[in-house]
Amino acid sequence: MGSGSQKPEAREARRASLSHSGFWLLASGFLLVATLQFAYSQQQNFDNVEIKVLPVQGNVYMLVGAGGNITLQASEQGVLLVDTQFAQLSDKVLAAIRKISNRPIRYIINTHYHADHTGGNEKIADVGKTLNVGPGANLQRPTATIIAHINVLNRMSAPAGQQAPTPSGAWPTDTYLTAQKELYFNDEAIEIIHVPAAHTDGDSIVFFRKSDVVSAGDVFVTTGYPYFDVQAGGTINGVIDALNRIIHIAIPKHEQEGGTYIIPGHGRLCDEHDIVEYRDMVTIIRDRVQAMVKKGMTLEQVKAARPTKEYDRRYGSTTGPRTTDTFVEAVYNTLKTKK
Amino acid sequence: MRGKGSQKPEARSQNRKARIRTSLLHSGFRLLASGFLLLATVAVAYPQQQQNFDNVEINILPVQGNVYMIVGAGGNMTMQVGDQGILLVDTQFPQVSSKVLAAIRKISNKPIRYIINTHFHPDHTGGNENLRKAGSTIAGGNFAGNIRDAGEGAAIVAHENVLNRLSAPAGGQAPTPTGGWPTDTYFSGQKDIFFNGEAVQLIHQPAAHTDGDSLVFFRRSDVISAGDIFVTSGYPYFDLQSGGSINGVVDALNRIIVLAVPADKQEGGTYIIPGHGRLCDEADVVEYRDMITIIRDRVQDMIKKGMTLEQVKAARPTRDYDPRYGATTGPRTTDMFVEAVYRSLSAKK
Numbered sequence: 001m002g003s004g005s006q007k008p009e010a011r012e013a014r015r016a017s018l019s020h021s022g023f024w025l026l027a028s029g030f031l032l033v034a035t036l037q038f039a040y041s042q043q044q045n046f047d048n049v050e051i052k053v054l055p056v057q058g059n060v061y062m063l064v065g066a067g068g069n070i071t072l073q074a075s076e077q078g079v080l081l082v083d084t085q086f087a088q089l090s091d092k093v094l095a096a097i098r099k100i101s102n103r104p105i106r107y108i109i110n111t112h113y114h115a116d117h118t119g120g121n122e123k124i125a126d127v128g129k130t131l132n133v134g135p136g137a138n139l140q141r142p143t144a145t146i147i148a149h150i151n152v153l154n155r156m157s158a159p160a161g162q163q164a165p166t167p168s169g170a171w172p173t174d175t176y177l178t179a180q181k182e183l184y185f186n187d188e189a190i191e192i193i194h195v196p197a198a199h200t201d202g203d204s205i206v207f208f209r210k211s212d213v214v215s216a217g218d219v220f221v222t223t224g225y226p227y228f229d230v231q232a233g234g235t236i237n238g239v240i241d242a243l244n245r246i247i248h249i250a251i252p253k254h255e256q257e258g259g260t261y262i263i264p265g266h267g268r269l270c271d272e273h274d275i276v277e278y279r280d281m282v283t284i285i286r287d288r289v290q291a292m293v294k295k296g297m298t299l300e301q302v303k304a305a306r307p308t309k310e311y312d313r314r315y316g317s318t319t320g321p322r323t324t325d326t327f328v329e330a331v332y333n334t335l336k337t338k339k
Numbered sequence: 340m341r342g343k344g345s346q347k348p349e350a351r352s353q354n355r356k357a358r359i360r361t362s363l364l365h366s367g368f369r370l371l372a373s374g375f376l377l378l379a380t381v382a383v384a385y386p387q388q389q390q391n392f393d394n395v396e397i398n399i400l401p402v403q404g405n406v407y408m409i410v411g412a413g414g415n416m417t418m419q420v421g422d423q424g425i426l427l428v429d430t431q432f433p434q435v436s437s438k439v440l441a442a443i444r445k446i447s448n449k450p451i452r453y454i455i456n457t458h459f460h461p462d463h464t465g466g467n468e469n470l471r472k473a474g475s476t477i478a479g480g481n482f483a484g485n486i487r488d489a490g491e492g493a494a495i496v497a498h499e500n501v502l503n504r505l506s507a508p509a510g511g512q513a514p515t516p517t518g519g520w521p522t523d524t525y526f527s528g529q530k531d532i533f534f535n536g537e538a539v540q541l542i543h544q545p546a547a548h549t550d551g552d553s554l555v556f557f558r559r560s561d562v563i564s565a566g567d568i569f570v571t572s573g574y575p576y577f578d579l580q581s582g583g584s585i586n587g588v589v590d591a592l593n594r595i596i597v598l599a600v601p602a603d604k605q606e607g608g609t610y611i612i613p614g615h616g617r618l619c620d621e622a623d624v625v626e627y628r629d630m631i632t633i634i635r636d637r638v639q640d641m642i643k644k645g646m647t648l649e650q651v652k653a654a655r656p657t658r659d660y661d662p663r664y665g666a667t668t669g670p671r672t673t674d675m676f677v678e679a680v681y682r683s684l685s686a687k688k
Contacts, residue, residue, distance in 0.1 A: 058559075131603070182600045184608050189561055189600035209558050209600075210404075212538055251531040251538035251558075254477070259533050 046088040051096040056269060057261050058211025059186055063096055065089055067116030068265045071215035072097065073208055075186035077131070078106035082206050082215040082263075084120030093120055094127060104129040107185065109192060110148035110172060111217025111265065112200045113155040113232070121146055121170035132174075147181065148172035149194050151202030155232060195219060195242035199226070199265075201233025203242065207249055214246055214262045220275060222267030225308070225315045225327040226282055228334070235334045236286050243279040247272060281311055289331045299332050392434040397442040402618060403610050404560025405535055407446060411435050413462030414614045417564035418443065419557055421535025423477070424452035427493075428555050428564040428612075430466030439466060440473055450475045453534065455541060456497035456521060457566025457614065458549045459504040459581070467495055467519035476522075496530070497521040498543050500551030504581060544568060544591035548575070548614075550582025552591065556598055563595055564612045569624060571616030574657070574664045574676040575631055577683065585635050585683040592628040596621060630660055638680045648681050 044066065051065040053072075063070035066089055071082035079101050085093055097105070105128030110118050128144025153172045158164040181192040188210040195203045199218040206215040218227065219242035228234030250260035250272035262270045288307035297305070308316060308324055316324040390412070397411040399418070409416035412435050417428035425447055431439060443451070451474025456464050474493030502521045507513040530541040537559040544552045548567040555564040567576065568591040577583030599609035599621035611619045637656035646654070657665060657673055665673040 180597075184600050184602050189609060191600070210561060212559060251533050251540070254533045260538060 044086075046086065049089060049092065051089065051092045053096050053099060054269065056211070056213050056263065058208065058213065059188060060208050060211040060213040060261075060263075061100055062263050062269060063093065065093065065096075067119065068111070068114070068218065069215075069263055069267075071206065071213070071263050072100065073186060073188065073190075073211065074101035074103065075188075076103070077186045078103040079128075080107040080109070080183075080185055080190070081105060081124065082109045083111055083117040083217070084108060084124050086116060086119040087123060088119075090120040090123035094124065105144045106131050107183070108144050108146045109204065109206055109215075110146065110152050111206065111215065111219075112203050113148075113152040114200070114218070114229070115166075117217070117265070118152070118156065118166070118170060122167055126169065130173075143169075143173075145174050146170075146172045147174045147176070147183070147192065149202040149204050150175040150177045151200070151233070155200070155202065193245065195238065195245055197233055197235045197238035198228065198242040199234050199239065200229045203238075205242065205246060212251075212260045214249055214260060216242075216246055216262055216264050216275075218265035219243065220246065220262065220264045220270075220278065222264050222270060222274070222278070224266075224317060224322055225285075225311075225324065227322055227327070228330060230330055230334060236282070236331045237334070240279065240283055240286060243275060243282065246275055247279060250275065281315070285311065286331060286335070289328065290335050293332065293335050299329060302332050303328055390432075392432065395435050395438065397435065397438045399442050399446060400618065402560070402562050402612065404557065404562065405537060406557050406560040406562040406610075406612075408612050408618060409439065409442060411439060411442075413465065414457075414460070414567065415564075415612055415616075417555065417557075417562070417612050418446070419535060419537065419539070419560065420447045420449070421537070422449075423535045424449040425474070426453040426455065426532075426534055426539070427451060427470060428455045429457055429463040429566070430454060430470050432462060432465040433469055434465075436466040436469035439470065451493045452477055453532065454493050454495045455553065455555055455564075456495065456501050457555065457564065457568075458552050459497075459501045460549070460567070460578070461515075463566070463614070464501070464505065464515070464519060468516055471495055471518065492518075492522075494523050495519075495521045496523045496525075496532070496541065498541075498551040498553050499524040499526040500549070500582070504549075504551065542594065544587065544594060546582055546584045546587035547577065547591040548583050548588065549578045552587075554591070554595060554598075561600075561608070562610045562612065563598060565591075565595060565614060565624075567614035568592065569595065569611065569613045569619075569627065571613050571619060571623070571627070573615075573666060573671055574634075574660075574673065576671055576676070577679060579679055579683060583683075585631070585680045589628065589632055589635060592624060592631065595624050596628060599624065630664070634660070635680060635684070638677065639684055642681065642684055648678060651681055652677055 046066055049066040051063055054062040056062050059073050059075050061072040063072055065085055067085035068083050070085055073080040079097060105124060108121060108125055125144040125146055130142050130145045132145055153175050156166045156171050179194055183190040188208060191207040191209065192204050193207060195205055203217055203219055205217060205219065219239055226239045228236060228239050246262060250262060252272045253259035257271055259271060262275055264270060285308050289302060292302045292305060303325055308328060312324055392412055395412040397409060400408045402408050405419050405421050407418040409418055411431055413431035414429050416431060419426040425443065451470060454467060454471060471492040475491065476494045502524050505515045505520050528543055532539040537557060540556040540558065542554040542556060544554060552566055552568055568588060575588045577585060577588050595611060599611060601621045602608035606620055608620060611624055613619060634657050638651060641651045641654060652674055657677060661673055
């Protein structure tokens with residue numbers, strides 16, 4: 001039981017609470033940035049991207065730049081990252097990590113396979129060092145262990161003989177195919193929980209039990225309607241199940257905000273109430289579209305009926321790669337094919 | 340966002356102090372713990388109102404984070420301490436309440452806010468009334484204004500069936516005084532409390548030791564208080580008359596194992612406080628779960644073969660475990676355990 005040598009983190013955590021007052025201001029600023037990044041196009045110019053480090057709670061930090069939010073947990077055993085943003089940003093991300101800790105990067109967990117969450121895998125894993133030195137360890141390449149659901153590996157790699165979409169150095173080195181994987185790192189129990197058929201077919205949410213923080217990946221974003229990658233096995237009902245799973249884990253502080261914090265895939269830091277609101281919104285829209293599907297309405301009719309109407313001001317978009325129309329269409333299509 | 344940081348510094352320094360104290364004490368800890376095993380074994384025999392409590396000593400063991408284990412007579416108590424006050428899991432016998440209070444005061448002078456009961460048995464709830472009176476509920480707003488004594492006494496939280504078994508229908512004679520009854524019950528699968536900067540989960544385990552068992556999971560401290568679902572001092576005892584069952588006990592142990600995360604390649608990680616006996620980690624519960632599952636399967640097999648209770652007893656399905664867990668005297672003999680397993684399994688179909 002960790003011999004009391006983690007004092008420095010306690011100091012950092014205190015710094016966290018000091019800087020907390022300005023936090024929401026900052027966070028709402030990032031909201032904008034994050035909205036832009038949501039369009040994770042490869043032509044994007046990363047020169048002006050700045051990586052911000054937000055202390056969240058306990059040993060956990062949130063790194064905001066371009067692409068999905070990174071969650072970082074650091075203490076004496078080293079650094080654990082959830083997701084890695086785009087490859088082009090890895091130097092900046094590494095510099096930001098070094099502001100928090102000089103310990104080696106031991107683990108990278110991927111919430112799903114999309115490039116805005118796994119792009120930096122190779123570069124960041126290469127500067128890390130695995131804790132796994134037992135049998136089966138790759139001593140030629142003792143880079144950080146990359147953990148993900150097995151479907152993440154399947155989608156980043158390819159069967160023998162075929163061209164893989166990503167370099168092998170970016171692939172997960174430790175996958176799981178059960179409902180849950182556990183890790184004990186930096187004196188903290190970490191649960192990696194698979195939520196099936198949600199944003200993709202390989203989503204994990206990561207629960208830091210001692211710090212009381214959930215890293216949600218893209219099953220929860222505050223920047224728009226949920227995006228679920230139908231081609232990669234995502235479904236609207238899976239997203240709702242995943243949101244409910246997070247709500248089940250989260251415990252709010254007694255009669256005030258806070259308690260369990262949730263780091264969304266894109267957007268600002270949240271607590272349970274934020275995610276309850278979001279879950280309600282998604283569920284209401286799902287039910288509306290479901291009712292319209294039952295009535296036999298066509299996709300065009302459903303779009304024209306605007307099932308998202310009162311939420312469009314907050315979450316809607318008419319431009320960019322994720323418009324309200326594409327969301328309604330995706331909901332319609334998954335519900336239609338379901339039966 | 341998080342309540343203007345008012346409880347931060349104290350909670351944290353207290354936390355750290357506790358952790359240091361823990362690690363200092365920890366070397367001698369296993370030794371101590373095995374000593375308590377003996378004590379606890381004696382205490383498992385709880386129907387003894389005749390027991391003499393004069394010589395009972397209350398020992399407090401720092402476990403991890405904000406959590407302590409209190410060992411005396413009756414079931415182990417769990418204590419969580421912080422800025423907001425004290426939370427207790429179970430209360431032992433009423434005769435030792437003043438000693439328990441004195442021991443608690445060595446750790447914290449804050450008010451007792453919550454008492455959680457893992458189940459209704461008197462070796463776990465006997466001190467409810469005394470300890471409740473020593474505390475006060477966190478109450479405020481309109482509610483406290485209208486009801487003057489809203490904050491009087493600690494809140495007692497338990498599964499609804501605990502209240503049902505401690506109380507009685509109107510007109511009937513209740514087996515225990517009202518002052519010891521739960522004031523806040525739940526009947527869903529789980530109840531959450533956020534207290535002392537820590538998420539605390541009460542998880543109902545149906546039909547295990549009784550029909551009203553709760554596991555209590557302190558998430559930040561990473562400690563589970565198991566109640567009598569898990570005892571290191573003997574074979575599991577499940578109260579058939581109060582809705583317990585062998586399969587419920589196995590399910591509950593598996594639930595604990597799902598929750599527990601061991602430290603990487605070493606002992607520790609999540610700690611589990613058993614209802615009776617010594618402090619454990621996941622590996623200990625796994626061993627115990629395996630033992631029960633094996634015995635359960637053996638008895639199940641014998642029942643399938645059509646063997647009678649006498650034949651099953653004679654076949655000694657617990658044989659290889661008897662040196663560690665068995666007993667031929669006292670209120671919980673091996674024979675009674677085998678009989679209970681037999682009855683629980685034959686009643687099932």
